[in-house]
Amino acid sequence: MSTKPTSNDHGTGVRAAATAAAEGDRIIIFDTTLRDGEQSPGCSMTTPEKIQVADLLESMGVDVIEAGFPIASQGDFEAVRAIAGRVKESVVCGLARAAIGDIDRAAEALQPAARSRIHTFIGTSPLHRQFQLQLDQDQVHERVAASVTRARSYTDDVEWSAMDASRTEHDFLFRCIETAIECGATTINIPDTVGYAYPEEFADLIRLIRSAVPNIDKAVLSVHCHNDLGLAVANSLRAVQAGARQIECTINGIGERAGNCALEEVVMAVRTRPDQLPYASRIDTTKIMQASRLVSAITGFNVQPNKAIVGANAFAHESGIHQDGMLKNAQTYEIMRPEDIGLVKSSLVMGKHSGRHAFKTKLKELGYELGDNALEDAFARFKALADKKKEIFDEDLVALVDEEIATGDQTIRFVRLLVQCGSDIAPKAEMTLSIDGVEKSAAATGDGPVDATFNAIKALYPHDVLLPLFQIHAVTGGTDAQAIVTVRLEEDGRTVNGQSADTDTLVASARAYIAALNKLLTKRGRHAPAALSA
Ligand code: KIV
Numbered sequence: 001m002s003t004k005p006t007s008n009d010h011g012t013g014v015r016a017a018a019t020a021a022a023e024g025d026r027i028i029i030f031d032t033t034l035r036d037g038e039q040s041p042g043c044s045m046t047t048p049e050k051i052q053v054a055d056l057l058e059s060m061g062v063d064v065i066e067a068g069f070p071i072a073s074q075g076d077f078e079a080v081r082a083i084a085g086r087v088k089e090s091v092v093c094g095l096a097r098a099a100i101g102d103i104d105r106a107a108e109a110l111q112p113a114a115r116s117r118i119h120t121f122i123g124t125s126p127l128h129r130q131f132q133l134q135l136d137q138d139q140v141h142e143r144v145a146a147s148v149t150r151a152r153s154y155t156d157d158v159e160w161s162a163m164d165a166s167r168t169e170h171d172f173l174f175r176c177i178e179t180a181i182e183c184g185a186t187t188i189n190i191p192d193t194v195g196y197a198y199p200e201e202f203a204d205l206i207r208l209i210r211s212a213v214p215n216i217d218k219a220v221l222s223v224h225c226h227n228d229l230g231l232a233v234a235n236s237l238r239a240v241q242a243g244a245r246q247i248e249c250t251i252n253g254i255g256e257r258a259g260n261c262a263l264e265e266v267v268m269a270v271r272t273r274p275d276q277l278p279y280a281s282r283i284d285t286t287k288i289m290q291a292s293r294l295v296s297a298i299t300g301f302n303v304q305p306n307k308a309i310v311g312a313n314a315f316a317h318e319s320g321i322h323q324d325g326m327l328k329n330a331q332t333y334e335i336m337r338p339e340d341i342g343l344v345k346s347s348l349v350m351g352k353h354s355g356r357h358a359f360k361t362k363l364k365e366l367g368y369e370l371g372d373n374a375l376e377d378a379f380a381r382f383k384a385l386a387d388k389k390k391e392i393f394d395e396d397l398v399a400l401v402d403e404e405i406a407t408g409d410q411t412i413r414f415v416r417l418l419v420q421c422g423s424d425i426a427p428k429a430e431m432t433l434s435i436d437g438v439e440k441s442a443a444a445t446g447d448g449p450v451d452a453t454f455n456a457i458k459a460l461y462p463h464d465v466l467l468p469l470f471q472i473h474a475v476t477g478g479t480d481a482q483a484i485v486t487v488r489l490e491e492d493g494r495t496v497n498g499q500s501a502d503t504d505t506l507v508a509s510a511r512a513y514i515a516a517l518n519k520l521l522t523k524r525g526r527h528a529p530a531a532l533s534a
Protein backbone atom coordinates (compact mmCIF):
# COMPACT_ATOMS: atom_id res chain seq x y z
CA MET A 1 0.00 0.00 0.00
CA SER A 2 1.38 3.43 -0.81
CA THR A 3 1.40 6.04 1.90
CA LYS A 4 1.03 9.68 0.99
CA PRO A 5 3.75 11.90 2.47
CA THR A 6 2.39 14.56 4.78
CA SER A 7 4.93 17.05 3.39
CA ASN A 8 7.64 16.92 0.80
CA ASP A 9 10.29 16.81 3.52
CA HIS A 10 13.56 16.37 1.60
CA GLY A 11 14.78 13.78 4.04
CA THR A 12 11.84 11.46 3.44
CA GLY A 13 13.13 10.22 0.10
CA VAL A 14 16.54 9.40 1.48
CA ARG A 15 15.20 7.57 4.54
CA ALA A 16 12.67 5.57 2.55
CA ALA A 17 15.34 4.72 0.00
CA ALA A 18 17.60 3.41 2.73
CA THR A 19 14.78 1.30 4.15
CA ALA A 20 13.88 -0.06 0.73
CA ALA A 21 17.50 -0.95 0.07
CA ALA A 22 17.68 -2.72 3.39
CA GLU A 23 14.65 -4.75 2.36
CA GLY A 24 16.31 -5.67 -0.92
CA ASP A 25 13.88 -3.69 -3.06
CA ARG A 26 16.51 -2.21 -5.25
CA ILE A 27 16.30 -0.92 -8.80
CA ILE A 28 19.22 -1.87 -10.98
CA ILE A 29 20.47 1.09 -13.00
CA PHE A 30 21.82 0.03 -16.39
CA ASP A 31 23.47 2.94 -18.15
CA THR A 32 23.75 2.84 -21.93
CA THR A 33 25.19 6.32 -22.56
CA LEU A 34 28.25 4.74 -24.17
CA ARG A 35 26.23 2.47 -26.47
CA ASP A 36 22.69 3.69 -27.24
CA GLY A 37 23.68 7.25 -26.31
CA GLU A 38 26.66 7.16 -28.59
CA GLN A 39 24.42 5.93 -31.41
CA SER A 40 22.75 9.36 -31.71
CA PRO A 41 23.96 11.22 -34.78
CA GLY A 42 26.93 13.44 -33.94
CA CYS A 43 27.37 11.97 -30.50
CA SER A 44 30.38 9.80 -31.15
CA MET A 45 33.08 9.68 -28.45
CA THR A 46 36.75 8.71 -28.53
CA THR A 47 38.04 5.86 -26.36
CA PRO A 48 39.66 8.20 -23.78
CA GLU A 49 36.37 10.10 -23.54
CA LYS A 50 34.42 6.87 -23.06
CA ILE A 51 36.84 5.89 -20.31
CA GLN A 52 36.24 9.18 -18.50
CA VAL A 53 32.49 8.65 -18.68
CA ALA A 54 32.79 5.01 -17.54
CA ASP A 55 34.96 6.02 -14.56
CA LEU A 56 32.38 8.58 -13.49
CA LEU A 57 29.47 6.16 -13.98
CA GLU A 58 31.26 3.63 -11.80
CA SER A 59 32.00 6.20 -9.11
CA MET A 60 28.35 7.30 -9.06
CA GLY A 61 27.20 3.74 -8.41
CA VAL A 62 25.79 2.65 -11.78
CA ASP A 63 25.16 -1.11 -11.55
CA VAL A 64 25.71 -2.01 -15.20
CA ILE A 65 27.65 0.04 -17.76
CA GLU A 66 26.88 -0.86 -21.36
CA ALA A 67 30.25 0.11 -22.78
CA GLY A 68 29.57 -0.43 -26.49
CA PHE A 69 28.81 -2.74 -29.38
CA PRO A 70 32.13 -4.53 -29.93
CA ILE A 71 31.40 -5.94 -33.41
CA ALA A 72 30.40 -2.50 -34.71
CA SER A 73 33.97 -1.24 -35.24
CA GLN A 74 37.54 -1.70 -34.06
CA GLY A 75 37.11 1.54 -32.05
CA ASP A 76 34.04 0.16 -30.27
CA PHE A 77 35.87 -3.08 -29.54
CA GLU A 78 38.88 -1.27 -28.08
CA ALA A 79 36.72 1.03 -25.96
CA VAL A 80 34.78 -1.89 -24.46
CA ARG A 81 38.01 -3.75 -23.79
CA ALA A 82 39.65 -0.73 -22.17
CA ILE A 83 36.63 -0.12 -19.93
CA ALA A 84 36.41 -3.83 -19.07
CA GLY A 85 40.03 -3.68 -17.97
CA ARG A 86 39.57 -0.86 -15.46
CA VAL A 87 36.03 -0.89 -14.05
CA LYS A 88 35.81 -3.03 -10.92
CA GLU A 89 32.57 -2.20 -9.14
CA SER A 90 30.06 -2.02 -11.99
CA VAL A 91 29.24 -4.86 -14.34
CA VAL A 92 30.61 -4.06 -17.82
CA CYS A 93 28.28 -5.02 -20.63
CA GLY A 94 28.80 -5.46 -24.38
CA LEU A 95 26.01 -5.58 -26.96
CA ALA A 96 25.71 -8.34 -29.59
CA ARG A 97 23.11 -9.20 -32.23
CA ALA A 98 21.82 -12.78 -32.29
CA ALA A 99 24.83 -13.93 -34.28
CA ILE A 100 27.74 -16.11 -33.23
CA GLY A 101 30.33 -13.63 -34.57
CA ASP A 102 28.81 -10.76 -32.59
CA ILE A 103 28.68 -12.75 -29.38
CA ASP A 104 32.22 -14.05 -29.70
CA ARG A 105 33.50 -10.54 -30.36
CA ALA A 106 31.63 -9.18 -27.33
CA ALA A 107 33.07 -11.96 -25.17
CA GLU A 108 36.59 -11.17 -26.41
CA ALA A 109 36.18 -7.46 -25.64
CA LEU A 110 34.81 -8.21 -22.17
CA GLN A 111 37.49 -10.75 -21.35
CA PRO A 112 39.47 -8.48 -18.92
CA ALA A 113 36.33 -7.51 -16.94
CA ALA A 114 35.99 -8.32 -13.26
CA ARG A 115 32.23 -8.65 -13.85
CA SER A 116 30.95 -8.94 -17.41
CA ARG A 117 27.58 -9.19 -19.10
CA ILE A 118 26.76 -10.10 -22.70
CA HIS A 119 23.61 -8.38 -23.94
CA THR A 120 22.18 -10.08 -27.00
CA PHE A 121 19.08 -8.97 -28.87
CA ILE A 122 16.86 -9.70 -31.85
CA GLY A 123 13.82 -7.95 -33.34
CA THR A 124 10.67 -9.86 -32.39
CA SER A 125 7.84 -7.68 -33.77
CA PRO A 126 6.15 -8.53 -37.09
CA LEU A 127 7.69 -5.44 -38.70
CA HIS A 128 11.19 -6.34 -37.62
CA ARG A 129 10.80 -10.02 -38.51
CA GLN A 130 9.40 -9.38 -41.94
CA PHE A 131 11.29 -6.31 -43.14
CA GLN A 132 14.54 -6.23 -41.23
CA LEU A 133 15.31 -9.90 -40.64
CA GLN A 134 13.18 -11.70 -43.23
CA LEU A 135 12.64 -14.48 -40.72
CA ASP A 136 9.45 -16.14 -39.54
CA GLN A 137 8.51 -16.64 -35.88
CA ASP A 138 10.14 -20.08 -35.62
CA GLN A 139 13.39 -18.87 -37.14
CA VAL A 140 13.56 -15.91 -34.74
CA HIS A 141 12.77 -18.24 -31.86
CA GLU A 142 15.62 -20.58 -32.88
CA ARG A 143 18.01 -17.63 -32.93
CA VAL A 144 16.96 -16.61 -29.45
CA ALA A 145 17.88 -20.06 -28.15
CA ALA A 146 21.16 -20.24 -30.07
CA SER A 147 22.33 -16.72 -29.16
CA VAL A 148 21.56 -16.95 -25.46
CA THR A 149 23.17 -20.41 -25.27
CA ARG A 150 26.30 -19.08 -26.98
CA ALA A 151 26.48 -16.03 -24.71
CA ARG A 152 25.97 -18.20 -21.66
CA SER A 153 29.00 -20.29 -22.65
CA TYR A 154 31.13 -17.20 -21.90
CA THR A 155 29.51 -15.68 -18.81
CA ASP A 156 26.74 -16.48 -16.38
CA ASP A 157 25.44 -12.91 -16.68
CA VAL A 158 23.44 -12.79 -19.92
CA GLU A 159 20.81 -10.25 -20.89
CA TRP A 160 18.38 -10.94 -23.69
CA SER A 161 16.35 -8.18 -25.38
CA ALA A 162 13.28 -8.51 -27.55
CA MET A 163 13.79 -5.53 -29.82
CA ASP A 164 10.48 -3.72 -30.51
CA ALA A 165 8.91 -5.81 -27.73
CA SER A 166 6.09 -3.30 -27.23
CA ARG A 167 4.83 -4.02 -30.79
CA THR A 168 5.30 -7.81 -30.63
CA GLU A 169 2.41 -10.32 -30.44
CA HIS A 170 2.10 -11.26 -26.78
CA ASP A 171 2.09 -15.04 -27.19
CA PHE A 172 5.21 -14.96 -29.36
CA LEU A 173 6.98 -12.56 -26.98
CA PHE A 174 6.20 -14.80 -23.99
CA ARG A 175 7.45 -17.89 -25.86
CA CYS A 176 10.77 -16.19 -26.70
CA ILE A 177 11.22 -14.95 -23.12
CA GLU A 178 10.59 -18.41 -21.70
CA THR A 179 13.15 -19.92 -24.08
CA ALA A 180 15.73 -17.22 -23.38
CA ILE A 181 15.46 -17.95 -19.65
CA GLU A 182 15.61 -21.72 -20.24
CA CYS A 183 18.83 -21.16 -22.20
CA GLY A 184 20.37 -19.16 -19.37
CA ALA A 185 19.38 -15.50 -19.71
CA THR A 186 19.48 -13.87 -16.29
CA THR A 187 18.00 -10.51 -17.36
CA ILE A 188 15.08 -10.12 -19.75
CA ASN A 189 14.88 -6.68 -21.28
CA ILE A 190 11.66 -5.29 -22.74
CA PRO A 191 12.50 -2.41 -25.06
CA ASP A 192 10.01 0.13 -26.28
CA THR A 193 12.37 0.58 -29.20
CA VAL A 194 10.41 3.22 -31.09
CA GLY A 195 8.97 5.02 -28.05
CA TYR A 196 5.42 3.99 -29.00
CA ALA A 197 4.04 2.67 -25.71
CA TYR A 198 1.75 4.48 -23.28
CA PRO A 199 2.57 4.21 -19.56
CA GLU A 200 -0.47 2.13 -18.56
CA GLU A 201 -0.19 -0.09 -21.63
CA PHE A 202 3.51 -0.69 -20.93
CA ALA A 203 2.82 -1.48 -17.26
CA ASP A 204 0.15 -3.98 -18.41
CA LEU A 205 2.71 -5.65 -20.64
CA ILE A 206 5.12 -6.04 -17.72
CA ARG A 207 2.33 -7.45 -15.53
CA LEU A 208 1.30 -9.86 -18.30
CA ILE A 209 4.86 -11.10 -18.74
CA ARG A 210 5.11 -11.71 -15.02
CA SER A 211 1.93 -13.75 -14.98
CA ALA A 212 2.22 -15.57 -18.32
CA VAL A 213 5.88 -16.61 -18.49
CA PRO A 214 6.27 -19.60 -16.15
CA ASN A 215 10.01 -19.21 -15.40
CA ILE A 216 10.05 -15.38 -15.19
CA ASP A 217 11.04 -15.51 -11.51
CA LYS A 218 14.47 -16.82 -12.61
CA ALA A 219 15.36 -13.55 -14.34
CA VAL A 220 15.39 -9.82 -13.62
CA LEU A 221 12.86 -7.91 -15.71
CA SER A 222 14.32 -4.84 -17.35
CA VAL A 223 12.92 -1.99 -19.45
CA HIS A 224 14.53 0.12 -22.14
CA CYS A 225 12.33 3.03 -23.20
CA HIS A 226 12.87 5.49 -26.01
CA ASN A 227 11.53 9.01 -25.84
CA ASP A 228 9.83 9.56 -29.20
CA LEU A 229 6.60 10.68 -27.50
CA GLY A 230 8.37 12.15 -24.47
CA LEU A 231 7.20 9.17 -22.37
CA ALA A 232 10.45 7.28 -21.74
CA VAL A 233 10.74 8.22 -18.05
CA ALA A 234 6.99 7.78 -17.38
CA ASN A 235 6.99 4.36 -19.07
CA SER A 236 10.05 3.24 -17.11
CA LEU A 237 8.54 4.32 -13.79
CA ARG A 238 5.21 2.62 -14.51
CA ALA A 239 7.11 -0.52 -15.49
CA VAL A 240 8.86 -0.52 -12.12
CA GLN A 241 5.50 -0.19 -10.36
CA ALA A 242 4.37 -3.21 -12.38
CA GLY A 243 7.37 -5.32 -11.39
CA ALA A 244 10.39 -4.40 -13.56
CA ARG A 245 13.58 -4.10 -11.54
CA GLN A 246 16.15 -2.84 -14.03
CA ILE A 247 15.92 0.48 -15.85
CA GLU A 248 18.04 1.17 -18.90
CA CYS A 249 18.86 4.85 -19.28
CA THR A 250 21.43 7.41 -20.37
CA ILE A 251 22.93 10.58 -18.97
CA ASN A 252 20.98 13.62 -20.25
CA GLY A 253 18.65 11.15 -22.01
CA ILE A 254 20.88 11.00 -25.09
CA GLY A 255 20.28 8.17 -27.55
CA GLU A 256 18.77 7.16 -30.87
CA ARG A 257 16.35 9.78 -32.30
CA ALA A 258 14.58 11.50 -29.36
CA GLY A 259 16.83 9.62 -26.96
CA ASN A 260 16.43 7.22 -24.06
CA CYS A 261 15.03 7.41 -20.56
CA ALA A 262 17.17 10.03 -18.74
CA LEU A 263 19.13 8.57 -15.82
CA GLU A 264 18.99 11.76 -13.78
CA GLU A 265 15.21 12.06 -14.16
CA VAL A 266 14.34 8.48 -13.36
CA VAL A 267 16.74 8.31 -10.41
CA MET A 268 15.51 11.57 -8.90
CA ALA A 269 11.87 10.61 -9.48
CA VAL A 270 12.44 7.40 -7.52
CA ARG A 271 14.30 9.24 -4.77
CA THR A 272 11.82 12.11 -4.47
CA ARG A 273 8.58 10.06 -4.38
CA PRO A 274 9.11 7.00 -2.17
CA ASP A 275 5.36 7.01 -1.50
CA GLN A 276 4.88 6.11 -5.18
CA LEU A 277 7.99 3.99 -5.66
CA PRO A 278 9.31 2.47 -2.45
CA TYR A 279 12.57 1.38 -4.03
CA ALA A 280 16.14 2.57 -4.00
CA SER A 281 18.93 2.80 -6.52
CA ARG A 282 22.63 2.75 -5.65
CA ILE A 283 23.23 6.05 -7.43
CA ASP A 284 25.15 8.77 -5.62
CA THR A 285 22.90 11.56 -6.85
CA THR A 286 25.40 14.25 -5.90
CA LYS A 287 27.41 13.22 -8.98
CA ILE A 288 24.50 13.78 -11.37
CA MET A 289 25.44 17.33 -12.32
CA GLN A 290 29.04 16.37 -12.96
CA ALA A 291 27.98 13.47 -15.18
CA SER A 292 25.58 15.68 -17.09
CA ARG A 293 28.25 18.32 -17.71
CA LEU A 294 30.85 15.75 -18.72
CA VAL A 295 28.59 14.06 -21.27
CA SER A 296 27.47 17.41 -22.61
CA ALA A 297 31.07 18.67 -22.92
CA ILE A 298 32.24 15.51 -24.67
CA THR A 299 29.34 15.14 -27.08
CA GLY A 300 28.69 18.82 -27.72
CA PHE A 301 25.01 18.14 -26.98
CA ASN A 302 23.94 21.07 -24.85
CA VAL A 303 21.33 20.51 -22.19
CA GLN A 304 18.20 22.59 -22.79
CA PRO A 305 17.80 25.22 -20.02
CA ASN A 306 14.40 23.90 -18.89
CA LYS A 307 15.46 20.23 -18.87
CA ALA A 308 14.30 18.46 -15.71
CA ILE A 309 16.96 18.03 -12.99
CA VAL A 310 20.06 19.21 -14.91
CA GLY A 311 18.84 22.17 -17.01
CA ALA A 312 20.30 25.58 -16.11
CA ASN A 313 16.85 26.76 -14.98
CA ALA A 314 15.85 23.60 -13.10
CA PHE A 315 16.55 25.28 -9.75
CA ALA A 316 16.25 28.93 -10.81
CA HIS A 317 13.41 31.00 -9.40
CA GLU A 318 12.63 34.08 -11.42
CA SER A 319 9.14 35.32 -10.62
CA GLY A 320 8.64 37.54 -7.58
CA ILE A 321 6.07 35.29 -5.97
CA HIS A 322 8.36 32.25 -6.27
CA GLN A 323 11.35 34.16 -4.95
CA ASP A 324 9.29 35.40 -2.01
CA GLY A 325 8.21 31.83 -1.22
CA MET A 326 11.77 30.52 -1.56
CA LEU A 327 13.09 33.10 0.87
CA LYS A 328 10.46 32.11 3.44
CA ASN A 329 10.88 28.36 2.99
CA ALA A 330 12.70 26.66 0.09
CA GLN A 331 10.20 23.81 0.11
CA THR A 332 7.43 26.12 -1.12
CA TYR A 333 8.76 25.79 -4.65
CA GLU A 334 11.52 23.18 -4.46
CA ILE A 335 10.85 19.45 -4.29
CA MET A 336 14.54 18.58 -4.43
CA ARG A 337 17.55 20.39 -3.07
CA PRO A 338 20.17 21.59 -5.59
CA GLU A 339 22.87 19.95 -3.48
CA ASP A 340 21.15 16.56 -3.89
CA ILE A 341 22.27 16.54 -7.53
CA GLY A 342 25.66 18.12 -6.81
CA LEU A 343 24.77 21.75 -7.48
CA VAL A 344 26.67 23.63 -4.83
CA LYS A 345 26.93 27.36 -4.48
CA SER A 346 30.15 27.79 -2.59
CA SER A 347 31.25 30.84 -0.68
CA LEU A 348 34.78 30.72 -2.12
CA VAL A 349 34.99 33.68 -4.48
CA MET A 350 37.63 33.23 -7.14
CA GLY A 351 39.60 36.06 -8.71
CA LYS A 352 43.04 36.96 -10.03
CA HIS A 353 44.62 36.72 -6.57
CA SER A 354 43.35 33.21 -5.81
CA GLY A 355 46.09 30.63 -5.45
CA ARG A 356 46.43 26.98 -6.45
CA HIS A 357 45.10 25.72 -3.14
CA ALA A 358 41.88 27.77 -3.33
CA PHE A 359 41.48 26.77 -6.97
CA LYS A 360 41.80 23.09 -6.13
CA THR A 361 39.38 23.41 -3.19
CA LYS A 362 36.89 25.25 -5.35
CA LEU A 363 37.05 22.57 -8.05
CA LYS A 364 36.47 19.92 -5.42
CA GLU A 365 33.37 21.77 -4.25
CA LEU A 366 32.17 21.80 -7.83
CA GLY A 367 32.70 18.04 -8.02
CA TYR A 368 36.00 17.91 -9.92
CA GLU A 369 39.20 16.18 -8.95
CA LEU A 370 41.87 16.64 -11.58
CA GLY A 371 45.21 14.89 -11.90
CA ASP A 372 48.35 17.02 -11.32
CA ASN A 373 49.00 17.91 -14.97
CA ALA A 374 45.38 18.71 -15.80
CA LEU A 375 45.16 20.79 -12.61
CA GLU A 376 48.26 22.79 -13.57
CA ASP A 377 46.91 23.44 -17.08
CA ALA A 378 43.50 24.40 -15.75
CA PHE A 379 45.08 26.71 -13.16
CA ALA A 380 47.18 28.46 -15.83
CA ARG A 381 44.03 29.03 -17.92
CA PHE A 382 42.12 30.23 -14.86
CA LYS A 383 44.84 32.82 -14.19
CA ALA A 384 44.71 34.00 -17.80
CA LEU A 385 40.93 34.26 -17.57
CA ALA A 386 41.09 36.15 -14.28
CA ASP A 387 43.36 38.71 -15.96
CA LYS A 388 40.70 39.36 -18.59
CA LYS A 389 37.51 39.06 -16.57
CA LYS A 390 36.68 40.85 -13.31
CA GLU A 391 34.19 38.37 -11.91
CA ILE A 392 34.82 34.65 -12.24
CA PHE A 393 31.60 32.66 -11.80
CA ASP A 394 31.30 28.96 -11.01
CA GLU A 395 30.03 28.48 -14.57
CA ASP A 396 33.29 29.96 -15.91
CA LEU A 397 35.32 27.43 -13.95
CA VAL A 398 33.08 24.57 -15.02
CA ALA A 399 33.51 25.55 -18.70
CA LEU A 400 37.25 25.81 -18.28
CA VAL A 401 37.64 22.49 -16.50
CA ASP A 402 35.25 20.62 -18.81
CA GLU A 403 37.41 21.71 -21.71
CA GLU A 404 40.54 20.50 -19.92
CA ILE A 405 38.89 17.15 -19.22
CA ALA A 406 37.66 16.71 -22.78
CA THR A 407 41.05 17.50 -24.30
CA GLY A 408 42.76 14.39 -25.57
CA ASP A 409 45.94 14.03 -27.60
CA GLN A 410 47.19 17.35 -28.84
CA THR A 411 49.16 16.85 -32.03
CA ILE A 412 48.07 20.36 -32.97
CA ARG A 413 48.20 23.08 -30.34
CA PHE A 414 46.83 26.59 -30.45
CA VAL A 415 49.55 29.21 -29.95
CA ARG A 416 48.31 32.58 -31.18
CA LEU A 417 45.56 34.23 -33.22
CA LEU A 418 45.21 37.73 -34.61
CA VAL A 419 42.08 38.64 -36.54
CA GLN A 420 41.20 41.76 -38.49
CA CYS A 421 37.58 42.35 -39.34
CA GLY A 422 35.00 45.08 -39.54
CA SER A 423 32.53 46.72 -41.86
CA ASP A 424 35.04 47.96 -44.41
CA ILE A 425 37.79 45.34 -44.57
CA ALA A 426 38.05 41.76 -45.75
CA PRO A 427 38.35 39.47 -42.71
CA LYS A 428 41.87 38.17 -42.26
CA ALA A 429 43.27 35.75 -39.65
CA GLU A 430 46.93 35.28 -38.76
CA MET A 431 47.37 32.02 -36.92
CA THR A 432 50.27 30.31 -35.18
CA LEU A 433 49.97 26.63 -34.32
CA SER A 434 52.36 24.14 -32.82
CA ILE A 435 52.22 20.95 -34.89
CA ASP A 436 54.10 18.01 -33.42
CA GLY A 437 56.04 20.52 -31.33
CA VAL A 438 57.05 22.76 -34.27
CA GLU A 439 55.57 26.26 -34.48
CA LYS A 440 54.19 27.36 -37.84
CA SER A 441 52.33 30.52 -38.89
CA ALA A 442 50.00 31.36 -41.77
CA ALA A 443 47.45 33.97 -42.77
CA ALA A 444 44.13 33.46 -44.52
CA THR A 445 41.04 35.39 -45.52
CA GLY A 446 37.43 34.18 -45.44
CA ASP A 447 33.76 35.08 -45.68
CA GLY A 448 33.82 36.23 -42.06
CA PRO A 449 36.28 36.21 -39.16
CA VAL A 450 35.41 32.63 -38.17
CA ASP A 451 35.77 31.40 -41.74
CA ALA A 452 39.12 33.21 -42.02
CA THR A 453 40.26 31.60 -38.74
CA PHE A 454 39.33 28.11 -39.87
CA ASN A 455 40.95 28.72 -43.26
CA ALA A 456 44.17 29.68 -41.49
CA ILE A 457 44.10 26.36 -39.59
CA LYS A 458 43.57 24.55 -42.91
CA ALA A 459 46.49 26.45 -44.43
CA LEU A 460 48.74 25.20 -41.64
CA TYR A 461 47.34 21.69 -41.51
CA PRO A 462 45.67 20.84 -44.84
CA HIS A 463 42.63 18.63 -44.48
CA ASP A 464 39.26 18.11 -46.07
CA VAL A 465 36.42 17.40 -43.65
CA LEU A 466 32.79 18.39 -43.18
CA LEU A 467 31.70 20.83 -40.49
CA PRO A 468 28.10 19.86 -39.64
CA LEU A 469 27.92 21.96 -36.47
CA PHE A 470 29.34 25.27 -35.29
CA GLN A 471 27.63 26.58 -32.18
CA ILE A 472 28.23 29.45 -29.76
CA HIS A 473 26.76 29.92 -26.28
CA ALA A 474 27.49 32.50 -23.61
CA VAL A 475 28.55 30.85 -20.32
CA THR A 476 27.08 33.63 -18.18
CA GLY A 477 25.45 37.02 -18.70
CA GLY A 478 27.35 40.23 -19.44
CA THR A 479 29.39 41.38 -22.41
CA ASP A 480 32.59 40.06 -20.82
CA ALA A 481 31.09 36.54 -20.66
CA GLN A 482 33.05 33.60 -21.96
CA ALA A 483 31.73 32.03 -25.15
CA ILE A 484 31.54 28.26 -25.31
CA VAL A 485 32.06 27.16 -28.88
CA THR A 486 31.29 23.66 -30.12
CA VAL A 487 32.67 22.43 -33.43
CA ARG A 488 31.64 19.12 -34.94
CA LEU A 489 33.77 17.63 -37.72
CA GLU A 490 32.92 14.64 -39.86
CA GLU A 491 34.99 12.48 -42.15
CA ASP A 492 34.16 9.07 -43.66
CA GLY A 493 31.33 8.51 -41.16
CA ARG A 494 33.51 9.43 -38.18
CA THR A 495 32.18 12.30 -36.11
CA VAL A 496 34.01 14.21 -33.40
CA ASN A 497 33.21 17.21 -31.26
CA GLY A 498 35.54 19.87 -29.94
CA GLN A 499 34.61 22.47 -27.37
CA SER A 500 36.34 25.51 -25.96
CA ALA A 501 35.51 28.51 -23.79
CA ASP A 502 37.13 31.94 -23.93
CA THR A 503 36.16 35.56 -23.50
CA ASP A 504 37.24 35.96 -27.13
CA THR A 505 34.76 34.13 -29.36
CA LEU A 506 37.27 33.75 -32.18
CA VAL A 507 39.93 32.26 -29.91
CA ALA A 508 37.30 29.84 -28.52
CA SER A 509 36.29 28.97 -32.10
CA ALA A 510 39.88 28.25 -33.12
CA ARG A 511 40.54 26.14 -30.02
CA ALA A 512 37.29 24.19 -30.45
CA TYR A 513 38.14 23.49 -34.10
CA ILE A 514 41.64 22.34 -33.14
CA ALA A 515 40.26 20.11 -30.35
CA ALA A 516 37.94 18.43 -32.85
CA LEU A 517 40.73 18.05 -35.40
CA ASN A 518 43.00 16.39 -32.82
CA LYS A 519 40.21 13.93 -31.99
CA LEU A 520 39.71 13.15 -35.65
CA LEU A 521 43.42 12.41 -35.96
CA THR A 522 43.25 10.07 -32.97
CA LYS A 523 40.17 8.34 -34.38
CA ARG A 524 41.56 7.66 -37.81
CA GLY A 525 45.00 6.62 -36.55
CA ARG A 526 48.00 8.84 -37.01
CA HIS A 527 49.55 6.87 -39.84
CA ALA A 528 46.86 6.53 -42.45
CA PRO A 529 46.13 10.13 -43.27
CA ALA A 530 45.02 10.70 -46.84
CA ALA A 531 42.78 13.71 -46.46
CA LEU A 532 44.15 14.63 -43.06
CA SER A 533 47.88 14.56 -43.68
CA ALA A 534 49.83 17.72 -43.16
O1 KIV B 1 16.07 0.26 -28.47
C1 KIV B 1 16.38 -0.94 -28.47
O2 KIV B 1 15.57 -1.84 -28.73
C2 KIV B 1 17.77 -1.28 -28.20
C3 KIV B 1 18.09 -2.71 -27.99
C4 KIV B 1 19.40 -3.08 -28.59
C5 KIV B 1 18.03 -3.03 -26.53
O3 KIV B 1 18.60 -0.40 -28.04
Ligand code: ZN
Pocket: 036, 191, 193, 224, 226, 256
Ligand atom coordinates in the same frame (compact mmCIF):
# COMPACT_ATOMS: atom_id res chain seq x y z
ZN1 ZN C 1 17.61 1.56 -27.65
